[in-house]
Amino acid sequence: xxxxxxxxxxxxxxxxxxxANLITNKAxxxxxLPHRLLASRKDVRHTPTIIRPGLDVRVLSDFAxxxxxKLTALLEASFGRKLDAKTYYQRLTKSCDFVIVTGDYQxxxxxxxxxxxxxxxxxxxxxxxxxxxxxxxxxxxxxxVDFLWxxxxxxxxxxxxxxxxxxxxxxxxxxxxxxxxxKSRADNPVNRWYYERSNGFMRIDTRSEAEKKVAASSVGGxxxxxxxxxxxxxxxxxxxxxxxxxxxxxxEASAEDVLAxxxxxxxxxxxxxxxxxxxxxSRASVSSxxxxxxxxxxxxxxxxxxxxxxxxxxxxxxxxDEVPESSTGAAxxxxxDHHSRFFEAAQRDPSTxxxxxxxxxxxxxxxxxxxxxxAPEESGRLQRWAAxxxxxxxxxx
Numbered sequence: 001x002x003x004x005x006x007x008x009x010x011x012x013x014x015x016x017x018x019x020a021n022l023i024t025n026k027a028x029x030x031x032x033l034p035h036r037l038l039a040s041r042k043d044v045r046h047t048p049t050i051i052r053p054g055l056d057v058r059v060l061s062d063f064a065x066x067x068x069x070k071l072t073a074l075l076e077a078s079f080g081r082k083l084d085a086k087t088y089y090q091r092l093t094k095s096c097d098f099v100i101v102t103g104d105y106q107x108x109x110x111x112x113x114x115x116x117x118x119x120x121x122x123x124x125x126x127x128x129x130x131x132x133x134x135x136x137x138x139x140x141x142x143x144x145v146d147f148l149w150x151x152x153x154x155x156x157x158x159x160x161x162x163x164x165x166x167x168x169x170x171x172x173x174x175x176x177x178x179x180x181x182x183k184s185r186a187d188n189p190v191n192r193w194y195y196e197r198s199n200g201f202m203r204i205d206t207r208s209e210a211e212k213k214v215a216a217s218s219v220g221g222x223x224x225x226x227x228x229x230x231x232x233x234x235x236x237x238x239x240x241x242x243x244x245x246x247x248x249x250x251x252e253a254s255a256e257d258v259l260a261x262x263x264x265x266x267x268x269x270x271x272x273x274x275x276x277x278x279x280x281x282s283r284a285s286v287s288s289x290x291x292x293x294x295x296x297x298x299x300x301x302x303x304x305x306x307x308x309x310x311x312x313x314x315x316x317x318x319x320x321d322e323v324p325e326s327s328t329g330a331a332x333x334x335x336x337d338h339h340s341r342f343f344e345a346a347q348r349d350p351s352t353x354x355x356x357x358x359x360x361x362x363x364x365x366x367x368x369x370x371x372x373x374x375a376p377e378e379s380g381r382l383q384r385w386a387a388x389x390x391x392x393x394x395x396x397x
Contacts, residue, residue, distance in 0.1 A: 006052035013046040021048045032146035032153075033196060055103035055144060057151045059170030063096040070105035075395075078134035084397040091393070097128065098170065100151050107135040107148045111156065111180075116388040127388050128156050130182035132395070149197065156180040157234040162249040162258075173251035177236035179381075183229050183389045191230060199235045202382060203227035206390040231382075231389055243375060 010018045028047040029038060060066055072085050092112065100109040110133075113126035130152070135145045154164035155171060157180045165173035184191055186203065195201065205227050207215070215225055241248045249261055 003053050006050055009049040009051065011046040011048070014048065017046075017048050021050060030146050031143070032149040037196060054147070055106060057147065057166075057168050058101050059151070059155060059166075059168050060099045060101060061097075061169070063092055063099065066099050066101075067105065071099075071108060074105045074108055074136060075132060075134050077136055079396075082397040083395060087393075088395040092131075097126075098155065100148060100155065100170075102135075102144055102148050102151075106139050107144050109133050109148055109152045111152070114388050114392065116384045117391060118384075118387070125178075127385060128178045128180050129388070129392070130180055131392075133182070152180070153234070157236050159236075160238045160250055162251055162253050165251055177238045179236050180234040181231065181385045181389075182233075183231045183392075186226075186228055186230050188230075194232050197234070198232040201230050201232045202386070204229050204231045204386040204389055208390070229389070231386055233385065 008018060008021050010021075068085065068089055072083050075083050092110070095112040095114065097111045097113045099111075102108070110131040112129050112131045114129040115121065115124065115126055133148070133152075135148065139145075151166070151168065151170075154166055154173070157177050158164045159171055159173070159175045159177045161173070161177070164171075182194075183204065183206075184194060205212075205225075206229050238248055238250070247261070247264070249257060253261075
């Protein structure tokens, strides 16, 4: 078939959606979006699938392999500015980590190794800096940018995980993931795209100390200054998972490891569902006990039975198991004491024993420990990154 042709696979449940796919190239959702965002979107199981020729993705670790003329044409077309090619490429020759190229330079991502002013060579790990991320204007909206971003994730913050295995000249999934950092002008319309794919961002002041002193002495002083740049970052996924007490399979995982991991995830999911059911029932039980009196009314007996069933589930009994009679209590005081003990047990994850208040409440986050706002070992990293961003010169003429 001609290179310009496409195929559409349509479910019998949504034949009318074929029309939309014949007149537009827009995808149902961006494949580079994090799963936590896609999980809240509408069900797309019956959305048509478009099949069309894609672009090769290559990772070039040696900057000498880069076609500078084609890269210059791509950067100038994408950013609409004139590149100071000589100065820029002299810097990349020394600091380039790798360049990801899609197709015949229809897209490229340039990552460099940078150091902050206070870093010590050989002691501090270089910062993985996304220097340029560009796609030809004619291909924007075609999905090229998503696949380029996916390849970038697999070489930096997703490196070391099983789903980062690629035979494209890069690391092949082996190695340790690194934090990826980049900056963008505060008024850049692309920032919305960055917000959804980054783990965080902050405004940064990239002026030199001399420029700050001049601004402070001018009319209005520092009160009139607004940072012109935003700094974004993606945390190394494997490190964040370890900090949260989660286990992610690495590139060295065997088939047996994958099967064991799937079984573990199934158990965690079942435990999460039981915990959620227990929490909902416990709230209803608290209300029932508050309204019941010391008399053994039908309402009190019903509330006691619910509490006993919930207590049994929290202790690991299955739904059809017989509940021990002693767990129901004989008097209101016994019921109240029992419920206090039960309520405390219901606040813990049955699979780990950890308090539910310490676990991630977001969709898909059950069972994962919430991280502190700033982990001790990561204190000061934002300041270090911001100081590094201020030292990177412009690439434009």
